[in-house]
Amino acid sequence: xxxxxxxxxxxxxxxxxxxxxxxxxxxxxxxxxxxxxxxxxxxxxxxxxxxxxxxxxxxxxxxxxxxxxxxxxxxxxxxxxxxxxxxxxxxxxxxxxxxxxxxxxxxxxxxxxxxxxxxxxxxxxxxxxxxxxxxxxxxxxxxxxxxxxxxxxxxxxxxxxxxxxxxxxxxxxxxxxxxxxxxxxxxxxxxxxxxxxxxxxxxxxxxxxxxxxxxxxxxxxxxxxxxxxxxxxxxxxxxxxxxxxxxxxxxxxxxxxxxxxxxxx
Numbered sequence: 001x002x003x004x005x006x007x008x009x010x011x012x013x014x015x016x017x018x019x020x021x022x023x024x025x026x027x028x029x030x031x032x033x034x035x036x037x038x039x040x041x042x043x044x045x046x047x048x049x050x051x052x053x054x055x056x057x058x059x060x061x062x063x064x065x066x067x068x069x070x071x072x073x074x075x076x077x078x079x080x081x082x083x084x085x086x087x088x089x090x091x092x093x094x095x096x097x098x099x100x101x102x103x104x105x106x107x108x109x110x111x112x113x114x115x116x117x118x119x120x121x122x123x124x125x126x127x128x129x130x131x132x133x134x135x136x137x138x139x140x141x142x143x144x145x146x147x148x149x150x151x152x153x154x155x156x157x158x159x160x161x162x163x164x165x166x167x168x169x170x171x172x173x174x175x176x177x178x179x180x181x182x183x184x185x186x187x188x189x190x191x192x193x194x195x196x197x198x199x200x201x202x203x204x205x206x207x208x209x210x211x212x213x214x215x216x217x218x219x220x221x222x223x224x225x226x227x228x229x230x231x232x233x234x235x236x237x238x239x240x241x242x243x244x245x246x247x248x249x250x251x252x253x254x255x256x257x258x259x260x261x262x263x264x265x
Contacts, residue, residue, distance in 0.1 A: 001039060003033055003034040003035040003039060004019050005018045005019070005029075005031050005035045005036075006018065006020055006032065006035035006038075006039050006045075007103070008039050008057070010048075011198070011201075011202070012051070012206075013050040013051065013205035013206070014049070014051050014052075014118055014201040014202055014204070014205040015042075015043045015046070015053070016052075016056075016198075016201070016218060017036070017040065017052060017053070017054045018054075018057050018205060019032065019054075019055070019057060019061070019062055020057045020190030021057075022057045022060075022086055023058075024063065025056075025059060025060035025111070025112065026056040026060055026063060027063045027064060027065065027066035027068075028059070028062065028065050028066055028091075028116055029069045030069070033094065037090075037094050039094050039099065039197070040094060040097040040098065041080070043199045044097060044101050048102065048206075048208070049205075050145040050163070050204070050209045051103055051104050051201055051204035051205040051207075051209075051212075052101070052103060052104070053105075053106045053107075053108055053200075054105065054106070054107050054108070054120065054124060055107070055109075055197070056110060056111070056117075059118075060110065060113075060114075061107070061108075061109045061110055061111055061112060061113040061117055061120075062112075062113060062115075062117025063112055063115070064115025064116050064117050064118070065115055065116050067142070067255060068255070069128065080242050080243055081247075081256060082238055083239055083241075083242045084239040084242075087148075087162065087166075087231070087234065087235040087238060088231075088232075088235050089122075091116060091148050092149075092235070094120070095119070095148060095149045095227070095231065098120075098123045099123060099216075099220055099224060099227060100208075100220075101216075102210075102213035102217075103128075103212065104125050104204045104207075105123075105124045106124060106127070106128060106197060106200055107122075107126070107127045107128070107195070108128050108193055108197035109121050109128070109130065109133045109135075110190075110193055111135060112133070112134055112172075113133065113135050113136070114135075114136045114138050114222060115139060115148075116136045116147065116148045117138070117227060118137055118138075119147065119148025119150040120136050120146075120148065122135075122149075122153035123148070125216060125219075126186075127184040128184070128187075128188060128196060129175040129179070129187050130188060130189070130193040131190055132175070132190050133174075134172040134173060134174045135166075135170070135172070135183060136166075136168060136170070136172050137154070137167050139167070140168060141254070141260070142185075142247065142248035142251050142253075142254055143246035143247040143260070143262060144238060144242075144247060144250070145167070145237050145241055146167050146234065147235070147238050149227060151163075151225060151230060153224075154183075156223045157159040157181075157182055157183050158181045158183050167254045175187045176253055177182065178221065212253045229237075239259065244265060245263060246263060246264065249263070250262070
């Protein structure tokens with residue numbers, strides 16, 4: 001496939017979807033969201049693809065939303081970022097596509113999986129992480145709340161106490177800690193992430209695809225039956241957060257590389 005910000009690489013019945021904005025640490029802009037859903041739909045519809053791997057080019061899996069794009073488009077009548085539109089029209093179809101795909105999806109996480117990048121990794125069925133990688137629900141650091149389904153994916157994996165810690169403190173969870181907590185399935189040396197995740201992709205691509213689909217359907221029913229409701233709640237709350245002065249301060253502080261001075265309003 002010829003896409004601007006995502007590469008789709010085929011190896012037998014395995015497809016690798018690679019986020020390809022390495023100069024921004026694979027930050028999400030409008031084009032990346034469009035390209036990623038196109039790649040996922042291709043993998044879903046192709047009878048030749050039986051397993052999928054998602055990874056990031058360069059030094060990171062994904063650094064989250066591209067905050068430099070915030071305010072340049074998709075504004076509310078009040079001039080604030082229309083995060084509800086961005087979430088419901090761009091991000092939610094991606095999460096649905098992964099959970100509804102009747103094929104196993106593996107995240108191969110290199111470097112940071114931050115914000116919506118963390119949500120993307122946790123949405124996948126299996127997560128293989130490199131030793132130097134980390135996971136970060138960074139939303140609170142700019143005055144937002146978790147989105148992209150992470151408010152459901154995280155507690156499903158690690159429970160309430162650790163979810164609150166990740167969401168409210170906004171601190172990095174290194175790969176070793178993520179493995180201990182049960183956030184990821186495997187941690188491998190940095191130099192072996194490609195080979196180890198490729199081997200897992202090949203194993204899944206050669207396996208009983210319909211059995212995997214049934215397993216996934218059971219997990220969805222047990223753990224993610226409220227996904228649609230939770231995505232809508234996240235979007236509504238983010239719309240509220242986008243109207244606050246704290247968001248403006250949080251984004252400004254991030255772009256200016258200084259500590260944020262939140263006022264709680």
